[in-house]
Amino acid sequence: MVSTESLEIRNSDDIVLVRQAVRKKSVALGFGLVDQTKVVTASSELARNTLDYGGGGTVQLETVENGARSGLRITFEDQGPGIPDIELALTDGYTTGNGMGLGLSGAKRLSHEFELWSKPGQGTRVSILRWK
Amino acid sequence: MDRIPILKMGEFLLVTIQVDMHDRLALSLQDDLTSQIVKYQTHGVLIDISALEIVDSFIGRMLASIASMAHLLDAETVVVGMQPAVAITLVELGLPMRGIRTALDVEKGMMALRGAISQAGQNGGSSGIH
Amino acid sequence: MASSGLSGVFEKREQEITEQWVEQQQSTGRKLTPAERENTNRQSREFVRSLKGALKQNHSEDISGLEWNGVRDFLTDFSARRAKDGYTPTETASFIFSLKQPVFSALRTEAGSDAAALAAQVSHATTILDKLGLLTAEAFQKSREEVILRQQKELLELSTPVVRLWENILALPLIGTLDSARTQVVMQNLLEAIVETRSDYAIIDITGVPVVDTLVAQHLLKTVAAARLMGADCLISGIRPQIAQTIIHLGVDLSEVTTKATLADAFDVALRRSGHRVVRQDAVIGNAAR
Numbered sequence: 001m002v003s004t005e006s007l008e009i010r011n012s013d014d015i016v017l018v019r020q021a022v023r024k025k026s027v028a029l030g031f032g033l034v035d036q037t038k039v040v041t042a043s044s045e046l047a048r049n050t051l052d053y054g055g056g057g058t059v060q061l062e063t064v065e066n067g068a069r070s071g072l073r074i075t076f077e078d079q080g081p082g083i084p085d086i087e088l089a090l091t092d093g094y095t096t097g098n099g100m101g102l103g104l105s106g107a108k109r110l111s112h113e114f115e116l117w118s119k120p121g122q123g124t125r126v127s128i129l130r131w132k
Numbered sequence: 133m134d135r136i137p138i139l140k141m142g143e144f145l146l147v148t149i150q151v152d153m154h155d156r157l158a159l160s161l162q163d164d165l166t167s168q169i170v171k172y173q174t175h176g177v178l179i180d181i182s183a184l185e186i187v188d189s190f191i192g193r194m195l196a197s198i199a200s201m202a203h204l205l206d207a208e209t210v211v212v213g214m215q216p217a218v219a220i221t222l223v224e225l226g227l228p229m230r231g232i233r234t235a236l237d238v239e240k241g242m243m244a245l246r247g248a249i250s251q252a253g254q255n256g257g258s259s260g261i262h
Numbered sequence: 263m264a265s266s267g268l269s270g271v272f273e274k275r276e277q278e279i280t281e282q283w284v285e286q287q288q289s290t291g292r293k294l295t296p297a298e299r300e301n302t303n304r305q306s307r308e309f310v311r312s313l314k315g316a317l318k319q320n321h322s323e324d325i326s327g328l329e330w331n332g333v334r335d336f337l338t339d340f341s342a343r344r345a346k347d348g349y350t351p352t353e354t355a356s357f358i359f360s361l362k363q364p365v366f367s368a369l370r371t372e373a374g375s376d377a378a379a380l381a382a383q384v385s386h387a388t389t390i391l392d393k394l395g396l397l398t399a400e401a402f403q404k405s406r407e408e409v410i411l412r413q414q415k416e417l418l419e420l421s422t423p424v425v426r427l428w429e430n431i432l433a434l435p436l437i438g439t440l441d442s443a444r445t446q447v448v449m450q451n452l453l454e455a456i457v458e459t460r461s462d463y464a465i466i467d468i469t470g471v472p473v474v475d476t477l478v479a480q481h482l483l484k485t486v487a488a489a490r491l492m493g494a495d496c497l498i499s500g501i502r503p504q505i506a507q508t509i510i511h512l513g514v515d516l517s518e519v520t521t522k523a524t525l526a527d528a529f530d531v532a533l534r535r536s537g538h539r540v541v542r543q544d545a546v547i548g549n550a551a552r
Contacts, residue, residue, distance in 0.1 A: 012155040019152060019186060037186065037217040041225060044188040068404070092226055102370060106230040119145065147450075168464035212493065216453035219488035236460055 005061040008051050009076075018047040020060055022074060025061050029070055031132055037126040039072060041128040046076045046126050054078025054124055062076040063128065071112070071131040076124075083118040090116075134162045138168050144176040144240065144245060145207075150183040158194045165198060169205045175252075176245035177202050178238055182213025192227045199232050207230065208248045209233060212241040263397060264320075266391075267383045268310045268369070269317040272310070275368045280310045282364035299305060304378065305357075312336055324387045325397070341401035343410065350364075354402045358395040362388070422448045424455040432456060433525060437470035445481040452485060456494045463532040464489055469500030469527045477548045479514040486519050495535070497521070499528035 005025065007018055017127070022043040026036045043059070050057040057078030064071045081087045092105050108114040111128035118124040134158060139146045145168055147161070160173075169177065179195065181187065199209040210233045222229065233248065235241035272279065284306050294302065297347065312332050319329035337358075344354040365387050373380035422444075425433045434452050456464055464483060468474065474482075486496040499522040503510075509516060522528040533540065 016152045016154050024183075034217045034220055037221045038224065040186050041221050043186050044186060044190070045225075048188070048190060062342070067408075102179050103189065106227070110225060112222065215490045216450060216457060216488070216492065219453060219491040220449065220484070222491055223484045223487045229491060234491060236457065236462070238491065240460070240462070 003063050007047045007059050007061075007107075008056075008058045009047055009059060009078075015047045015051065019044050021061060021081040022072070023050030023060060025063070025070055026130075029063060029072060029132055031072075031130075035130060035132065038110040039074070042107040042128055043131075044073050045107045046074070046128065049103040049126075050078045052122075057123075068125075071129055071132050073127060075092055075114075075127040076125075078116065078124040081114075082120040082122055084120050086116060086118060134160075138164055140168075140172060140174075141178070141238075142242075144178055144242060145172065145173060145174050146178045146180065148180040148183070153188070153191065153194075155190075158190070160203065162194070162198060164186060164203065166201050167238065169202060175207050175249050176208045176242075177209045178241045178245065179209065179211045179212060180213050180238060180241075181218075182215065182237070184218065187214070187218050187222060187227075189225070189227055192222070192229060195232055196229070208245055208252065210235050210241040210244050210248075212237055213231055267372075267379060268386050269314075269505055270323060271365075271368050271372050271383070272314040272317055274372070276314055277437060278306050279361075279364045279368050281368065283310070283361050286363055287357070290356065307342075309333075309336060310361075311391070317390075323386060323393075325390060325393050327541065333394070334364045336530055337398050338401040339430055340396050342405040343403035345402050349401055351402050355395050355399045357431065358391055358398050362391055365391070422451055424452055426461075428466070428533065428536075428538070430459075430536055431462045431465070431529065432459060432461045433465045433467060433529070435467045435470060435525070439473060440478045440481075442477055445478060449481065449485045449488070453488055453492065456489060456492065462536055463493060463495050465497045465499055465525060465528040465532060467500040468498065468505070468527070469502070469525065471500075471505075474505050474508055476512050476514065479509055479512060479516075483514065483516070483519070493534075495520075495528060497528045499523070499525045 001087065005019055005021060008014060009018065019040050022040045023036060026039050031039065041069045047059060050059070054076075055078060057076060057080070059077075062073045062075070064073050090105050090108065107126070107128055110130075112131050113127075113129035115127040116124070117126075136149060136151075136153075139148075145165070147165065149161075151157070153161075158230070167175065168174075177198070179198065181195075195211055202209045212235045214234060233244060235244045242247060284303050287302060287306065289301065316330045316333050318323075320327055321528075325334065332429060340357070341354055352539075369380060369383045369387065373383065379455065402545040403467065422436065425435065427433045432452070432455055436448065440448070451463055452466070455461070466485065470480075482498060486498070497520045498516070501521050501523060520528075520531060522531065
């Protein structure tokens with residue numbers, strides 16, 4: 001059983017909505033409290049990145065099943081300027097804005113799987129997955 | 133929910149954050165708090181986050197800003213009531229949270245503030261927190 | 263021709279098959295209580311009806327389609343309950359396999375002298391029942407695994423008690439091997455206990471932990487960091503010489519953590535830090551008398 005949900009990220013109010021949607025989905029999947037907190041926090045980081053650096057975008061929540069285990073995959077996509085140096089972007093503390101530079105690396109640490117695709121001028125897609 | 137209320141609790145100010153904050157709210161909190169610190173000439177601020185189920189780097193940044201601003205205004209800050217799941221996640225996230233004093237609850241927070249303030253007095257105006 | 267034949271036989275001889283099957287089940291296996299017997303009868307009737315329905319809609323040997331959803335769900339549910347009630351895998355799978363005899367004898371009666379038709383129908387029936395039997399066995403297995411997992415989790419929670427040493431000092435004596443899963447549960451329990459008891463100090467004692475590897479050391483450090491974030495202080499005690507060496511060789515940085523060789527030493531530190539002093543009664547009395 002795979003269910004998908006999509007949301008738009010256009011302003012900072014939407015970040016709150018993304019958190020709530022991720023919380024709801026992870027609760028429905030039976031995630032423990034700490035796992036819920038981790039996946040919601042990671043989503044908050046990435047949603048903010050999408051807004052601040054991507055100029056807004058979309059997020060897709062997808063339940064994933066692999067045999068006995070189930071998980072939640074969350075994919076953020078924007079048509080923004082893209083990330084010129086991915087490796088640099090993934091180092092802690094690196095930021096081109098006012099942030100603490102933890103968005104990408106932090107979200108990666110909080111997730112079981114992490115995928116990043118970005119091309120300058122073409123946008124960015126970040127996907128995280130957390131198993132139950 | 134327009135603004136987060138700031139209560140005067142004896143010699144200190146108490147801020148209880150109960151909602152999922154968006155940017156405007158965070159900014160207005162910082163504004164309100166700084167003006168209240170000056171208005172009451174208070175030397176201690178307690179921020180109760182026991183109702184916060186999520187603390188991301190944005191909130192962390194806000195708390196750090198508040199602590200810095202308060203310090204400039206000669207007030208110390210203590211963040212109280214962090215939930216275990218939040219603490220575990222923050223450690224994993226790698227948020228430094230340096231320079232932010234924490235305590236288990238409001239009561240212990242007040243004790244910590246009194247200690248910090250008297251120490252600041254002894255050090256001639258600097259609490260020695262980096 | 264053969265496929266609709268099987269379906270047709272079920273249509274015509276549903277009752278007969280069910281009765282014979284129930285009899286077959288009761289004659290093999292162990293003695294059932296009246297309640298269990300009634301249960302089995304009901305389940306058998308339900309199953310045959312369900313099977314009949316599926317066969318009518320789908321004449322192939324493929325049981326994965328939508329038409330077979332009811333049958334598959336029934337068996338999954340059936341196996342889960344059997345697993346929970348303590349039946350063996352054989353007893354559970356026999357539910358299906360014991361259906362063969364009644365079905366074959368019904369087929370034989372219907373086919374009469376048409377040997378070719380009979381052979382084809384028996385083959386069809388065998389394939390279907392074998393597949394269903396395997397499905398039952400797998401569902402049973404999966405159910406057992408889920409039970410074991412749940413029991414492991416409960417055992418985990420029971421085996422890591424948090425002890426209150428003083429009004430604001432907790433101790434967590436860890437015993438046995440620590441794996442990633444267990445350590446995380448332990449972390450959570452300790453941090454929650456800190457909140458509940460409003461303790462300023464927590465001592466994690468690893469005297470009873472034989473091996474400390476990088477992962478365990480990292481988890482311990484994370485626990486200490488999390489406790490600090492919450493406003494409590496965490497100490498680690500019970501670091502044996504070998505463990506001390508391992509930790510240094512692993513390059514894990516414990517410089518920010520207060521570590522003591524014994525729980526008693528750590529307790530002493532916590533007491534002093536919280537402004538307590540332990541004094542002998544008679545020394546006080548002795549002084550007062552003077």
